[in-house]
Amino acid sequence: MTEGKTLFERIGGMNAINASVDIFYKKVLGDESIKHFFTNTDIEKQTGKQKAFLAYAFGAPMAYTGKNMKDAHAHMNLTEAHFNAVAGHLVATLKELNVEQDLIDEVVVIAMSTKNAILGSKSE
Ligand code: HEM
Numbered sequence: 824m825t826e827g828k829t830l831f832e833r834i835g836g837m838n839a840i841n842a843s844v845d846i847f848y849k850k851v852l853g854d855e856s857i858k859h860f861f862t863n864t865d866i867e868k869q870t871g872k873q874k875a876f877l878a879y880a881f882g883a884p885m886a887y888t889g890k891n892m893k894d895a896h897a898h899m900n901l902t903e904a905h906f907n908a909v910a911g912h913l914v915a916t917l918k919e920l921n922v923e924q925d926l927i928d929e930v931v932v933i934a935m936s937t938k939n940a941i942l943g944s945k946s947e
Pocket residue numbers: 857860861863864865869872873876888889890891895896901905906907909910934935937941
């Protein structure tokens with residue numbers, strides 16, 4: 824019976840988020856097209872922030888106290904290609920962890936909902 828459960832619960836809770844984000848940043852930092860954005864980043868802290876954000880975005884009953892996606896990525900001049908690379912690493916991570924495709928589809932919808940804010944679209 825999964826009816827009414829948040830994506831956070833259905834995907835496996837904090838353990839699943841923790842495992843995903845750890846693998847995700849290994850992929851991001853191994854990607855020549857985007858790793859330069861993280862040169863001055865404390866990856867341990869960033870990993871913690873990303874875990875908190877994803878838990879919140881997937882419906883965990885917890886407050887997110889970090890920056891909003893627009894402020895967090897302002898002035899980075901991110902392009903659609905950068906965004907797609909990061910989103911692709913997220914999906915690849917979830918596939919690697921054998922997350923069901925319908926749950927991955929839900930994650931993609933949530934990830935795409937942040938795109939305009941992250942790319943600094945005028946419409947946001
Ligand atoms: C679905 C897409 C994305 C999500 C959900 C996301 C999420 C986040 C979060 C939660 C933070 C921390 C905000 C804070 O400081 O409170 C952050 C910061 C950051 N993000 Fe993203 N992000 C995404 C896409 C991207 C992309 C495409 C890039 C570049 C290729 C990127 C590069 C960064 C960098 C460099 C920081 C700052 C790290 C620092 O403080 O040193 N992000 N992001």
